[in-house]
Amino acid sequence: MIEITNEDIDSIEKILLPYGSKFDDDHRKVIRNLKTVDIKACPGSGKTTTLIAKLLILEKKLPLKNNQGICVLTHTNVGVNEIKERSSNQEESKLFQYPNHVSTIQVFVNKYLAIPSYKHFYNDNVYSIDQETYSESFNRAFLKIPWKYRTNINRKYKTDDLCNKLNFCLEEDEFIYIGNKKLSDVYNETSDTYNYLKGLKNDLFNKGILSYHDAYVLAFKILKEFPEIRNLISARFRYLFMDEMQDTSSVQMKLLNRVFDKEQVSIQCIGDENQAIFENSSGELGWKPKNTLSLAKSKRFSTSIAECVDKVCIKPQNIAGNQSINNIPPIILVFNDSTINKVLPSFSKIIIDNNLHNNDRKIFKAIGRVAKVHNEGHITIPSYFPSYIKSGNEKIKRSYKSLGGYLQAISQFEDLNVSGCRKLIINCLLHTMRIENIRIEGKWYSERKLVEKLEEKNKVMVVNLNRHIAKWILKIQNAEAISSEISTFIMEKFIPFFKGNKQINKNLKEFCNIEADESGESLALTKQVKTFTYQDVISNDEIVVSLDTIHNVKGETHTATLYLETYFKQYDLMRIMQYLKKKHITPKGKELPEALCLAYVGLTRPTHLLCVAMRQETIDGNEEDLREVGWQIRHL
Structure with a gap:
């Protein structure tokens, strides 16, 4: 049985706290506690520092019995990054290696449930699980519905509202709902309007363009089909730490309760119910702390x-x-x-x-x-x-209409790191493959499949591609014009690698040659x-x-x-x-x-x-x- 001692806390506070500062009794009580408990923390109470202290102490005690892991979930990448940045050595930190897991709750759901579920039930790869990509695709598809039907729909629902409200039922995915009503209760099943909306939703789903809600639909679907997943995940993780618990939706809470067995996993939820998110007209709190510890002293304000x-x-x-x-x-x-x-x-x-x-x-x-x-x-x-x-909306989009759009996005989003730049360039290359209808076993390439294929055919190509990407990122950061260079690479090296000497699609030439502003591209930069x-x-x-x-x-x-x-x-x-x-x-x-x-x-x-x-x-x-x-x- 693992125990956190005062000596453990003494050693870690020298690393985390300013010189001469100490964890008080309340913080020490929280750090030492490894049982299932809810922790209520006021603003500025140092809850994240307290959580990180506990994690770093536990890291020193790894591996756990039976090689079990630690799972840490939060709601934003900001929270995840803070944990990473304050870890002693990110690359060597055991917290970020198997069997442990640190991520947002959405990434956890995607990785362990939604993506495997889609692969199992639909024998295909997910294209994206991203609300912005989904919204853009939804809006484009909605505009293809004949005008008179769109007008009729918009009398009841604005397009943006419809995008958020048109969903599969969470645990009975054969039904489509608009808000709290079945689609069939809003529009007659024999009507064109019903069939257009049903077709729109099914078409996006079949293409693997998923909303966050779709991810939870898939998660519940695979848990229903394979209930033993609960035991597998609960056996893997000895501890679950959930930060910013007040931001957890009722759907997320329901899923966490379905996935983690409290008899096997120590679950600690940390948050402030006074900063909660409300989902329903009753105004009830989603998170209702039980068996609580409290951090009520604020270091932030006077x-x-x-x-x-x-x-x-x-x-x-x-x-x-x-x-x-x-x-x-x-x-x-x-x-x-x-x-x-x-x-x-x-x-x-x-x-x-x-x-x-x-x-x-x-x-x-x-x-x-x-x-x-x-x-x-x-x-x-x-x-x-x-x-x-x-x-x-300053969140960077996953895809753009042209090569110029991708490059402009990389150059204009100041907070985009090297990993983000690389991801956009890879997405751009995958976009060109879709234009050329290049598939693998009848399915669109993902980044992983692309790398696997390149390694399979020619490992040098992977090395060269990474060198090209690194060089392009440096040039973009130095404000050098590289559109022509990347366009040449795509049409003379990258696509021919897959198609040989077959003629290049004219749509690809347009994609590579149109500047972002000429294509009417909106980068959502205001x-x-x-x-x-x-x-x-x-x-x-x-x-x-x-x-x-x-x-x-x-x-x-x-x-x-x-x-x-x-x-x-x-x-x-x-x-x-x-x-x-x-x-x-x-x-x-x-x-x-x-x-x-x-x-x-x-x-x-x-x-x-x-x-x-x-x-x-x-x-x-x-x-x-x-x-x-x-x-x-x-x-x-």
């Missing part, structure tokens, strides 16, 4: 911030702030229609007045729930800063104006305040945060006023819990300064109560 936001949540945790951080009382900036333009300058001046612009770490953000301009003139983020443009620059007229000090949505800053830490009141069915600060006054009651319905979760996320971002921009109409009649609980109020 005690004054902790005291003001402690009740602005679904379930108060009695958060304790960091006493070593200078206490700046949270400030409400009250505005009206004529003074709303003073909100950002006033926030900026408060930052300078408190000398926060001279901090080593200086991140200043203004955040709100709603980024789009409201049709009826209600206040949203652009009301405070008219130049603000909500960022477009010119963004998301920063406000302020210069103090007296000191000439200058700061930059970034504007963003609350959803986008989840997980971030700011030096100073300005929470902007915005309108979504109702003004959000008016909706949560009683909680701002520290009068907590259990929230009912859906809108109030959602508003509280978003407010909680937004208000717990800063380390030093929290400001709230509030309408005069919202604060009327509430000033005295707000002052009593610690808010300073300034009228602009």
Whole structure:
């Protein structure tokens, strides 16, 4: 039986924590515990560091009995990358080698369930499991439906809504649903509309173009057919650590319970239910912690911030702030229609007045729930800063219409690493093979099949291809023009390697020669104006305040945060006023819990300064109560 000792923790805290810092009793209790337990962690409590400490200690004790492994799941690649970056040596780390597994939950489902399921039941390879690729393919297919039927469908459903709602039933995949209704209950089975929609969904699925929901359909399908998979996975992994558990959907939770046997696997779920995602109209939490340990001391923000936001949540945790951080009382900036333009300058001046612009770490953000301009003139983020443009979908696409599109994507996406660049180039090559109808055993090539085929026919080709790709990536990063070079490689070397001297398809020539802008390619790169620059007229000090949505800053830490009141069915600060006054009651319905979760996320971002921009109409009649609980109020 493995045991984590205080000596283990002493040694690892020297690696993970700043010099002289120690894990307190609560963190040590969490690190030592290896039983099934839920861990509730407030913002800034160091939960990820605590999890990583436990993982690094366990890594030193590998291999486990019977060569069992450790499974770590989170919801974003950011979380996975943080674990990788803080591991002692990524390449040699046992955590990232068999039998262990560290990934997002989606990658886990794809790898162990969905892809094998598709291969087993449909004897084919999955083309993609990616929501963006699926949406693009869905929209293109939808446009092929005759206009009169599309118009009829769009009277009930916008195309984007339809894309998300038209799904196979989770555990009875022979049925197609639109939202919560069977497709046959919405449209008569004999109607053309029904058959067009059914055909669209089936066609995408048969091509292996899958949505995330499809992955879960396939996962449940193979678990139903082979229930022994549960025993196999549970025998492989001794421990399951699930980070950001509050973001787990009911479908994901159901699948995890189906896959992991609690009698065989120690399951630890870590999260903050006050930052939960709501899926249904009841407003109920998806994750309901049981048998809990708690991390309620925040290292992120001051005690004054902790005291003001402690009740602005679904379930108060009695958060304790960091006493070593200078206490700046949270400030409400009250505005009206004529003074709303003073909100950002006033926030900026408060930052300078408190000398926060001279901090080593200086991140200043203004955040709100709603980024789009409201049709009826209600206040949203652009009301405070008219130049603000909500960022477009900056997630890189998997495929483009032309070689120029792929190259432009690689050059313009600043956050794309070498692995991402290589993946796009490989996707481009696979795209050219589809244009030329080059298949293997009647199926489209995947990256793995491509490499296997090249190695089988000529191992030198694999080496040369990798050299070419490395050279192209360097040239792209140096802003050199390489479209012609890659085009020549594709048409004179790569495709002939498979087709011999057969004539090149004219569509391939067009693909290689059309520039991205000529093809009408959209890279989803939007010119963004998301920063406000302020210069103090007296000191000439200058700061930059970034504007963003609350959803986008989840997980971030700011030096100073300005929470902007915005309108979504109702003004959000008016909706949560009683909680701002520290009068907590259990929230009912859906809108109030959602508003509280978003407010909680937004208000717990800063380390030093929290400001709230509030309408005069919202604060009327509430000033005295707000002052009593610690808010300073300034009228602009």
